[in-house]
Amino acid sequence: MTTRPVLALDSVRKSFGPVEVLHDVNLVLHAGSVHALIGENGAGKSTAMKILAGYQPPTSGNVQLDGQPVTFGSLRDGEAAGIVMIHQEFNLAEQLTVEQNIFLGRELKRGLLLNKAAMRRLTREYLSRVACDVSPDALVSGLSNSEKQMVEIAKALSRDARVLIMDEPTAVLTNRETDVLFKQVTALRDAGTAILFTSHKLDEVAALSDHITIMRDGEVVHAGPTAEMTEDAMATAMVGRDVSDLYPAKPGVAAEAPVVLTVENLSVPGFAQDVSFNLRQGEILGIGGLIGSGRTELMEGLAGLRLASATKVTLFDRPVHFKRPGDAQRAGLCYLTEDRKLRGLLLERGMRENLTLANLHKFGRILINRAAEEEALTDAIAEFDIRAGTRDVQVGNMSGGNQQKLLLAKVMLSEPRVLIVDEPTRGIDIGTKQQIYAFLRRLADAGHAIIVITSEMPELIGLADRVLVMRLGQISGALAGKDITEDAIVRLSMGLRAEQTPEMA
Numbered sequence: 001m002t003t004r005p006v007l008a009l010d011s012v013r014k015s016f017g018p019v020e021v022l023h024d025v026n027l028v029l030h031a032g033s034v035h036a037l038i039g040e041n042g043a044g045k046s047t048a049m050k051i052l053a054g055y056q057p058p059t060s061g062n063v064q065l066d067g068q069p070v071t072f073g074s075l076r077d078g079e080a081a082g083i084v085m086i087h088q089e090f091n092l093a094e095q096l097t098v099e100q101n102i103f104l105g106r107e108l109k110r111g112l113l114l115n116k117a118a119m120r121r122l123t124r125e126y127l128s129r130v131a132c133d134v135s136p137d138a139l140v141s142g143l144s145n146s147e148k149q150m151v152e153i154a155k156a157l158s159r160d161a162r163v164l165i166m167d168e169p170t171a172v173l174t175n176r177e178t179d180v181l182f183k184q185v186t187a188l189r190d191a192g193t194a195i196l197f198t199s200h201k202l203d204e205v206a207a208l209s210d211h212i213t214i215m216r217d218g219e220v221v222h223a224g225p226t227a228e229m230t231e232d233a234m235a236t237a238m239v240g241r242d243v244s245d246l247y248p249a250k251p252g253v254a255a256e257a258p259v260v261l262t263v264e265n266l267s268v269p270g271f272a273q274d275v276s277f278n279l280r281q282g283e284i285l286g287i288g289g290l291i292g293s294g295r296t297e298l299m300e301g302l303a304g305l306r307l308a309s310a311t312k313v314t315l316f317d318r319p320v321h322f323k324r325p326g327d328a329q330r331a332g333l334c335y336l337t338e339d340r341k342l343r344g345l346l347l348e349r350g351m352r353e354n355l356t357l358a359n360l361h362k363f364g365r366i367l368i369n370r371a372a373e374e375e376a377l378t379d380a381i382a383e384f385d386i387r388a389g390t391r392d393v394q395v396g397n398m399s400g401g402n403q404q405k406l407l408l409a410k411v412m413l414s415e416p417r418v419l420i421v422d423e424p425t426r427g428i429d430i431g432t433k434q435q436i437y438a439f440l441r442r443l444a445d446a447g448h449a450i451i452v453i454t455s456e457m458p459e460l461i462g463l464a465d466r467v468l469v470m471r472l473g474q475i476s477g478a479l480a481g482k483d484i485t486e487d488a489i490v491r492l493s494m495g496l497r498a499e500q501t502p503e504m505a
Helices: 045-053 075-080 098-102 116-129 145-157 175-190 202-208 231-239 295-302 325-331 340-344 351-363 370-384 400-412 430-445 457-463 486-493
Strands: 005-016 019-030 034-039 060-065 068-070 083-086 163-167 194-198 211-216 219-225 259-268 272-280 284-289 312-315 333-336 418-422 449-453 466-471 474-480
Touching: 005 045, 019 034, 019 045, 019 194, 019 211, 019 219, 034 045, 034 202, 034 231, 045 075, 045 083, 045 163, 045 194, 075 083, 083 145, 098 116, 098 145, 116 145, 145 175, 175 194, 175 202, 202 231, 211 231, 231 430, 259 295, 272 295, 272 449, 272 466, 272 474, 284 295, 284 430, 284 457, 284 486, 295 333, 295 418, 295 449, 325 333, 333 400, 340 400, 351 370, 351 400, 370 400, 400 418, 400 430, 430 449, 430 457, 449 457, 457 486, 466 486, 474 486
Parallel strands: 034 194, 034 211, 083 163, 163 194, 284 449, 284 466, 333 418, 418 449
Antiparallel strands: 005 019, 005 060, 060 068, 211 219, 259 272, 259 312, 466 474
16 A cells, blocks of 8 residues: 555645634645544534635645645546545535436536436446445435435545545444445545545544544644544544543433323324323433434424324323424424424524524514524523634534534524424534533423434433334334443344333333
8 A cells, every 4th residue: 555645735724704714734645545534513624625625725825736736726626636525515416316416517428419328327336336225317305314425425436536535424324324335435445545534423433544633723633543542532632621421410300200291192104103102301311213213203293393193292281283393382392403404504694593583573573673683692602602703604604513503592592391302413523512412411400301313322322311212113112221221222223122121101
């Protein structure tokens, strides 16, 4: 394996207006090596990656290709040089087919006509390499998030990249899909490709990368072989503080704590059938299970986001049936979506508009009280530690972690007594995770009741007082206390009986 530098950042600085977000950053990528770039949300990782790929120019310093300074006028210049980037935000044309996306702008021709047979054959080959069983004719708009990510990866593979840059490639992937991706990364590395990726899953970083660069507040704080760092050391370097106590202590739910939500035989057509459970005041109830088990759809049905039916649902001892999310919100139940970019926030608007949109009635009936909105934003920034260069930043330009904290602040402005949070820490760093976990536990301690849907096994074990595991649209079992273990959750997810399965209520 050669160790020659292929692509590098040399003393790069980057400013957006008066705000400098990268400070004298150096980063070197080698052929046949996997390099991890990690840091908190907002540390500058995505900006550094975009400069490497030609999406953005540096303010000062330079990009070096094969040891020589190079200027990329656009992403096409970067791709022409063999540099391909897989974005954290999907870069696909939603109304085109999978095949059209993979060859968009690089269509194969036979004379003056498109060579559709060749593109169809190659599309199937690229999808097969990532074990993605979707039709080349499928519209991207109809795919799941994980399928879209696999199409992005297949699209990148089609370009025979010298350098492959991946921004949070596994954030929406299942464990099986992640294993497939890792095999492809290993094969590309062995073939001489230089690979740069970022991930908030430090076990992935430790398992996959040869070298690591850690950024904090726009600066490189560590660079060296991955093998020389433990996961705890990585986390501490990322956030500048000890995060070994990631999950707050569980005080336990009092046996006499009142039941605030009772659900009997809730069904969501096509996704969940006859699901029953209770939720107590002060409890954090985890919902586990494989992706596709019906977890999200069930809770969307409960919150009025999907058509649903039930024998009985009672909230604070009152029968309810929510046809719209607004009905649930007024009754004291709010749902925080797993998809903050498409369904949770308006990415082209500012923080103030996003924060208050669902509660404009609190800020005036005819004319909106802008001063009151600004005061609410000031309070939210302080309470949720939302970090942005300026108050009027477009939300789409904020880091994922700060977007998630803004979304949480938006939901909490409704003052819910029951909060459903779906994948609360997807795609965010360990420091922000610690903040969100602490906030949820403080809410529970103050008497709120919380349901957490998550694909993260450590999150279920570390955060939840009780766990319900779903399989094929039904509850396969419940776990509480010391019985909440990885083995028990996996067994229930696969349809096997756990050694102990406490009562669900």
